[in-house]
Amino acid sequence: MVTGASSGIGRALAQGLAAAGAAVVVAARRRENLERVVEAVELSGAGALAVCADLARPADRRKLIEKSLAWRGGIDVLVNCAGINRRAPAVDLSVDDWQAVLDLDLTVPFLLSQGIGRAMIERARGGSIINIASLCCQATRPRIAAYTAAKGGLAQLTKSLAVEWAQYNIRVNAIAPGYIRTEMTQVLIDDKEFHDWIISRTPAGRWGQPEDLVGPAVLLACEAGAFITGQTIYVDGGFLARL
Numbered sequence: 001m002v003t004g005a006s007s008g009i010g011r012a013l014a015q016g017l018a019a020a021g022a023a024v025v026v027a028a029r030r031r032e033n034l035e036r037v038v039e040a041v042e043l044s045g046a047g048a049l050a051v052c053a054d055l056a057r058p059a060d061r062r063k064l065i066e067k068s069l070a071w072r073g074g075i076d077v078l079v080n081c082a083g084i085n086r087r088a089p090a091v092d093l094s095v096d097d098w099q100a101v102l103d104l105d106l107t108v109p110f111l112l113s114q115g116i117g118r119a120m121i122e123r124a125r126g127g128s129i130i131n132i133a134s135l136c137c138q139a140t141r142p143r144i145a146a147y148t149a150a151k152g153g154l155a156q157l158t159k160s161l162a163v164e165w166a167q168y169n170i171r172v173n174a175i176a177p178g179y180i181r182t183e184m185t186q187v188l189i190d191d192k193e194f195h196d197w198i199i200s201r202t203p204a205g206r207w208g209q210p211e212d213l214v215g216p217a218v219l220l221a222c223e224a225g226a227f228i229t230g231q232t233i234y235v236d237g238g239f240l241a242r243l
């Protein structure tokens with residue numbers, strides 16, 4: 001199951017995991033774009049189930065967990081990709097914005113991992129959970145305090161669940177993307193100065209594409225990654241390695 005699968009990184013991961021042979025539950029908040037992603041996923045032949053769910057709503061989360069578990073007898077791989085950011089100077093950040101980001105970027109991945117993880121334990125076939133984290137697990141910039149707190153928490157949650165669930169052969173890892181061209185970063189791409197700074201600051205000399213995350217996700221999802229757990233893997237064109 002991939003959340004946030006109607007756009008950006010989630011869409012690329014849903015299609016990439018399908019191309020690698022997975023039947024995919026394509027979970028998205030809005031119906032628009034969903035059919036297109038489902039069609040692309042179905043082209044690879046393993047099957048797709050579309051579920052519309054606003055993950056901020058408890059009833060929608062329950063529906064998503066129930067439908068996805070019932071579809072093919074269980075979930076083997078959960079990708080927590082849905083996320084939001086609210087940019088504001090820390091002194092102006094409202095408690096509502098703080099809470100919305102913490103809810104969607106940290107509490108929702110926990111609750112979906114809990115629901116799907118419980119079913120993985122009962123089914124006793126192991127599994128893989130992949131959280132989409134951020135460079136903000138390691139470093140940050142001004143105006144993204146809530147996002148930084150949530151993604152930092154997500155990296156630690158990843159370790160916590162990995163340590164608890166390794167005994168059930170459930171691996172829990174995070175992928176931390178660098179700067180990737182998506183809807184979320186469009187505002188940064190449109191800022192010419194920032195856009196050029198990213199290119200000069202990134203050793204690979206470019207923005208990432210959502211497809212850059214597919215290989216690492218497939219590795220973490222399948223047997224080739226059988227001994228990898230509790231890790232946050234940075235996929236950033238060398239951004240964090242450079243002073």
Ligand SMILES: NC(=O)c1ccc[n+]([C@@H]2O[C@H](COP(=O)([O-])OP(=O)(O)OC[C@H]3O[C@@H](n4cnc5c(N)ncnc54)[C@H](O)[C@@H]3O)[C@@H](O)[C@H]2O)c1
Pocket residue numbers: 003004005006007008009010028029030053054055056081082083084104132133134135176177178179180181182183184185
């Ligand atoms: N683009 C980047 O540079 C970058 C870098 C690091 C991490 N990320 C992370 O990657 C993930 C995907 O982001 P993206 O860049 O593809 O942007 P995006 O805006 O295209 O994707 C975010 C997804 O989350 C979904 N979403 C938001 N609120 C939701 C809700 N209430 N219920 C259900 N779904 C909801 C959106 O519908 C969308 O599909 C996010 O967790 C983001 O923090 C992105």
